[in-house]
Amino acid sequence: MKFERYLLQEYYGLDRSFRIDSVDCVLNLTDIYDRIEFAAED
Numbered sequence: 001m002k003f004e005r006y007l008l009q010e011y012y013g014l015d016r017s018f019r020i021d022s023v024d025c026v027l028n029l030t031d032i033y034d035r036i037e038f039a040a041e042d
Contacts, residue, residue, distance in 0.1 A: 011018060017028040 009018065011029060014030045014033060017026050019026050
């Protein structure tokens with residue numbers, strides 16, 4: 001039986017990006033959250 005492992009990483013700031021090696025892809029957080037509207041902080 002083959003076990004896969006996952007690594008949890010946290011990213012702060014929309015200017016960050018992360019790589020998914022298994023599909024040779026880099027995703028920018030600005031692209032992921034493009035149409036999300038965040039509530040204003042009080």
